[in-house]
Amino acid sequence: MIKLENINKTYFGAQPLHVLKGINLNVEEGELVSIMGASGSGKSTLLNIIGILDNYDDGDYYLAGKLVKNLSENQAAEFRNKLIGFIFQSFNLIPFKTALENVALPLFYQGVNRKKRNMMAMEYLERFGLKNWADHYPNELSGGQKQRVSIARALVTSPKLILADEPTGALDSKTSAEVMQILREVNATGITMVVVTHERGIANLTRKIVHLKDGLIESIEENDPDKMDFTKEIK
Amino acid sequence: MFDIDNINEIWQTIARNKTRSLLTAFGVFWGIFILVILLACGNGFNNGLQSQIEGFATNSSFMIPNNTTVAYKGYQKDRVWHLDMSDMEAIKTKIKGIDDLSPISSQWTFNGENNVFYGIKGGNFSMKGVLPNYNEIDRCKVLYGRFINETDIAEARKVCVLGKKVYEDVIGADKNPLGLMIKANGIYYQVVGVVEAYNGNVSIMGTINETVVLPLTTMQIAYHTGNKFDFFMFTTARGYNTKEVQVEVKTLLRERHDIAPDDEGAFMCFDLEDVFTMFDYLFLGIKILIWIVGIGTLLSGVVGVSNIMLVTIKERTREIGVRRALGAKPSVIIRQVMAESLLLTILAGIVGLVIGVAIMAVVSGFVGNTPSKDVMFLDPQIGLGAAVAATIIIVLSGLLAGVLPAIRAIQIKAIDAIREE
Numbered sequence: 267m268i269k270l271e272n273i274n275k276t277y278f279g280a281q282p283l284h285v286l287k288g289i290n291l292n293v294e295e296g297e298l299v300s301i302m303g304a305s306g307s308g309k310s311t312l313l314n315i316i317g318i319l320d321n322y323d324d325g326d327y328y329l330a331g332k333l334v335k336n337l338s339e340n341q342a343a344e345f346r347n348k349l350i351g352f353i354f355q356s357f358n359l360i361p362f363k364t365a366l367e368n369v370a371l372p373l374f375y376q377g378v379n380r381k382k383r384n385m386m387a388m389e390y391l392e393r394f395g396l397k398n399w400a401d402h403y404p405n406e407l408s409g410g411q412k413q414r415v416s417i418a419r420a421l422v423t424s425p426k427l428i429l430a431d432e433p434t435g436a437l438d439s440k441t442s443a444e445v446m447q448i449l450r451e452v453n454a455t456g457i458t459m460v461v462v463t464h465e466r467g468i469a470n471l472t473r474k475i476v477h478l479k480d481g482l483i484e485s486i487e488e489n490d491p492d493k494m495d496f497t498k499e500i501k
Numbered sequence: 502m503f504d505i506d507n508i509n510e511i512w513q514t515i516a517r518n519k520t521r522s523l524l525t526a527f528g529v530f531w532g533i534f535i536l537v538i539l540l541a542c543g544n545g546f547n548n549g550l551q552s553q554i555e556g557f558a559t560n561s562s563f564m565i566p567n568n569t570t571v572a573y574k575g576y577q578k579d580r581v582w583h584l585d586m587s588d589m590e591a592i593k594t595k596i597k598g599i600d601d602l603s604p605i606s607s608q609w610t611f612n613g614e615n616n617v618f619y620g621i622k623g624g625n626f627s628m629k630g631v632l633p634n635y636n637e638i639d640r641c642k643v644l645y646g647r648f649i650n651e652t653d654i655a656e657a658r659k660v661c662v663l664g665k666k667v668y669e670d671v672i673g674a675d676k677n678p679l680g681l682m683i684k685a686n687g688i689y690y691q692v693v694g695v696v697e698a699y700n701g702n703v704s705i706m707g708t709i710n711e712t713v714v715l716p717l718t719t720m721q722i723a724y725h726t727g728n729k730f731d732f733f734m735f736t737t738a739r740g741y742n743t744k745e746v747q748v749e750v751k752t753l754l755r756e757r758h759d760i761a762p763d764d765e766g767a768f769m770c771f772d773l774e775d776v777f778t779m780f781d782y783l784f785l786g787i788k789i790l791i792w793i794v795g796i797g798t799l800l801s802g803v804v805g806v807s808n809i810m811l812v813t814i815k816e817r818t819r820e821i822g823v824r825r826a827l828g829a830k831p832s833v834i835i836r837q838v839m840a841e842s843l844l845l846t847i848l849a850g851i852v853g854l855v856i857g858v859a860i861m862a863v864v865s866g867f868v869g870n871t872p873s874k875d876v877m878f879l880d881p882q883i884g885l886g887a888a889v890a891a892t893i894i895i896v897l898s899g900l901l902a903g904v905l906p907a908i909r910a911i912q913i914k915a916i917d918a919i920r921e922e
Binding site: 317319320343344346348352360376 | 505517819820828829830831833915916
């Protein structure tokens with residue numbers, strides 16, 4: 267699903283910052299992978315590159331078998347829209363749109379008509395127990411509800427890959443557990459998932475933990491989440 | 502571009518900050534409003550002034566003798582000279598390019614006492630001696646009888662044509678004036694006609710409405726002026742240049758009256774073409790000024806829209822970034838920003854246009870659109886052309902206002918939204 271070959275990334279500022287120094291990584295379809303690392307290790311940058319939000323300087327990145335390199339803005343937008351669903355730490359819901367409209371937004375950019383897209387969005391909200399909250403604005407929702415809305419938004423286009431950047435970073439431990447449970451369920455339907463986190467408890471719920479340090483992959487740890495009692499181990 | 506979803510999207514963002522949108526839109530509204538009002542007022546003055554000079558031959562010139570200002574051929578300067586009928590003959594035979602040549606004598610009463618009487622009713626009016634062709638230059642409607650004719654001139658008949666006001670004041674509007682004898686400056690004349698000027702505002706030594714018109718020859722006999730007269734008017738024939746003809750006439754008169762070739766002060770010469778051209782330039786100037794002021798006002802409105810939208814875009818960095826991450830293409834973002842600016846300006850502009858036109862329609866209702874003597878302001882409305890132009894300007898300014906914000910918006914990368922502050 268994801269194939270990274272010797273990815274290099276440097277931020278050119280006042281002082282050039284070599285963030286990624288040759289990343290090689292394979293993520294198979296249906297895998298649940300977490301990326302861990304201290305802040306500044308390059309984990310967010312890596313996620314941005316995987317999510318085609320940022321470009322890289324060197325190496326090759328294949329997503330679903332296609333080389334993602336030097337894409338135009340339009341191509342990148344299309345890739346993101348069709349293949350990738352994003353879940354952010356701070357939810358990034360659009361404040362002046364209702365939960366339903368937020369979930370339906372990616373479909374709007376696909377050109378799906380209003381009726382169909384609202385129907386689909388409602389389906390996903392229902393799946394996450396938010397049917398009664400469909401007409402509420404984000405500021406009327408709790409953190410967990412917001413994150414569930416944003417998960418619904420990420421899934422509504424039936425992407426092949428979900429990228430989650432600290433999905434529980436803004437949530438308390440109980441809600442975190444709920445959200446992780448949802449993500450695991452989503453993964454169980456066969457959607458590849460990459461989670462960036464700095465919490466060991468979250469990482470322990472994934473099958474593969476990639477440890478990142480100073481722009482390089484330090485180690486890849488195989489893990490069996492079913493052996494973990496995540497309700498206790500989390501946090 | 503404007504399907505229901507897009508309009509919804511745009512409306513949401515505009516309606517999100519109603520006060521700000523309203524204030525922003527007000528700039529454009531005001532610009533268009535002022536433009537419409539100014540244009541309409543400009544048209545009003547233009548119409549008003551045009552109506553003042555309507556009905557008067559625009560190619561007519563006046564030549565009035567003045568005291569000489571240069572000593573010449575043994576004559577001292579400040580010499581008084583007179584025009585006479587032989588000058589007219591000479592001009593007619595020697596100078597081409599003159600259609601009508603009309604010598605005029607006039608008598609004024611300066612002391613304000615009544616000088617024209619019918620029975621015991623009287624009034625104070627000026628008198629004018631003219632040829633029949635006077636009517637070709639200062640056009641008048643004949644209300645009763647006829648104008649002065651060739652026989653009147655040839656026989657120096659003691660007849661007169663009254664201006665409308667003279668008739669009303671001295672004889673009375675309810676009475677048939679034809680054949681009545683009126684006394685003017687002590688002499689009786691038979692009334693053969695009553696005339697009304699098509700235009701009461703252009704006056705040659707007084708408007709004809711307030712004049713007792715005599716045959717020129719009768720006037721010359723009554724006032725013992727021989728074959729002299731006071732001044733003349735002429736119209737330039739089609740295809741001739743008024744200024745050149747004027748120079749020819751002056752040159753001929755200089756020869757005939759021993760006036761120095763460089764003595765310009767000896768003639769008072771002017772033509773309505775000058776006046777009309779001046780008006781044309783005046784109105785062109787006013788029009789240009791109006792457009793500059795109007796467009797300027799509008800432009801500040803546009804800058805306002807642009808400015809506010811830049812701020813809005815800045816505020817919406819995260820939102821736009823999220824949209825980009827969710828798959829909005831740059832063209833979608835550009836379209837949205839442009840559409841926001843367009844919708845805002847078009848709404849505001851159309852409201853400004855409609856209110857401006859409505860107000861001027863009301864004003865026009867008060868002012869009226871029939872020419873009258875003292876109204877210099879007539880039918881102040883904008884034409885269809887100006888309205889279409891205004892609409893085009895509104896759309897263009899909407900696009901213009903959207904350009905900078907749109908450029909700013911597409912510079913926002915999806916990653917900007919994701920980056921945690």
